[in-house]
Amino acid sequence: MPPRTIRGMLKNKLVLVGILSLFLSFIFLFLFSNFFLFALFLIIFIILLVYNFIKVSRKLYDALGTRLMLLATVSVIFLFFLLLLILINGSINILSDQSLSDLIFSSTWKPFSGKFGLFAVIVDTLIVTAISMVIAVPISLLSAIYIAEYAPKKFRNIVRPFIDVLAGVPSVVFGLCALLVFVPLVRDDIAPFFGSNISSGFSLFTASLILSIMVFPIIISLCLESFNSVPIALKEASLSLGATKWETVKKVIFRAAGPGVLAAIFLGFGRAFGETIAVSMVIGNQELIPKSLFGPGQTLASLIASNYTEVSSIPILASALIFVALILFVVVLIFNLLGYFVLQRASKRWKY
């Protein structure tokens, strides 16, 4: 409860600050004639006055606070639809200029001659995402199981924070490493090994490699969380029936933690699908239907990063890029909803 007596009010620091700022505002007005500072301190005083007034009445304080929280909540829903609306509104230009099937099924992307075919880019995006997930999912699941179930406690205590830190490493850092390590590796070793000798190293495969490494920490840390929440009695029951450790993992832990693992894979997919900077640094940035995995390409996200500089010289390009962003948004939307419904069904069926 706010104090009501004068002595009590003086003990309140905010009241002191308020009186001080009123005092200062008069000093600035009369001694220095500085109107800006006068106004500033007067505003501080008024804000504090209003705040104290509101604080005195609990009902008002309560109502105001609740309304502010409601406002924030409503505004985030509003933001969600505003995002969708602005992206749709921005891509109307390109959609009225060219038909949707032209945009999606033609593969010539030449902004300077007004051609905005996205087919090649979409194919590249699917290839890169698919390869990176094929590499990342089994490896991260197996290592998550090892860390959660097999590893000695010491090892676990070192590895978990390490993985958490790496989940937060910026993508541009990953991209830089890929540039230094994976591009020469693909150019000199991997591509010749698979019989394509003219690869520059900037290729779809390089992008998939770095994406799979970026996805590791995400999938692993989420999987660890859901493995750890499996009740220990379930594991003990399985082990006491004579199952080996791996059989317990396969038949008990995977089922009990199934929804969490699925969610982790969906999240990893989203990250790989929308990753922009690391991909655009190593993919070669050419809008071609790939002839081999070791040739250059372009994903939807990296297309935006490598084309946005010309937006001011070609107005319709802006609209095309907004359309690409809309595709990204809608795909993420669909995948999230899909993931949500799969999870709902799975957690009903796999309840323990």
Place this chain on the structure above:
Amino acid sequence: MNRRNLEEKIFLGLMLASVFIVMGSLILIVTVIVLNGAPSLSIEILTQTSEGGFYLGAGGGFLNAIVGSLLLALPATGLAFLIGIAIALYLQKDFLKPGIANFIRICLDILWGVPSVVYGVFCLTIMIAIGMTGGSLLFGIIALTLLEIPIITRSIDESIKMVPSGLKESAYSLGSSKFETAAKVVRRQAMPGIIAGVLLGFGRGIGDAASILLTVGDSNYFPSSISDQTAALPTMILNLVSMPDQVVQNKAYAVAFVLLMIVLLISIITRYLTKKSSKYIIK
């Protein structure tokens, strides 16, 4: 019996191999940056702006990028925190019906999954619509705020879910209102989660390149007002890498090293603060 043991052995081998691959590749990333970045660091490069031909191989440093990144990420994190904690507190079942709250959670999860480049395009669209070219600090802050709101909100929300309902009930029974309970009791109890969420958001904000790339432009000086263009660490790495000169390209590793150290520092601070603030929590 033999087949089962064989299967066990095979899968244990596969697991060890994949742990080796994961740890190896992640350690490789960190070592590459540290080994290449640390030698090019100097006091000079950390304390000067890049006005004297930093991109051309002459002297100068990237202090303007460090300051720019902080000027982008700090206000964005502050704004996202204010909005995020309000939403997270309101999502409790004391205020909203669980059905509506879950709908909002799905929206937030979708927003979390949206690639950051989409937020960049969103701000770019608004910038084009109001006729602004080249970018500004303000739109960078807006893009980062949008990026961080779902992250911070969902992290705080998860920790608020853990607050025991007995605690809330005892606050109610002492006569405090819903808002007072949320703002005083629940907030204190969820403090470790709030700290972790805010620092997670800050780490994502300071390291994100795609949204910044489209919105802040570039500059060799400190930004003097909110409508100025500014440099930032992630965009500076991209600029340096695209330069033809090998010596200039190597400076990118120094910038990346600083960025990596900032991220590392944030995670150490998170661990320290969460440990410290969870001391007084009622279990």
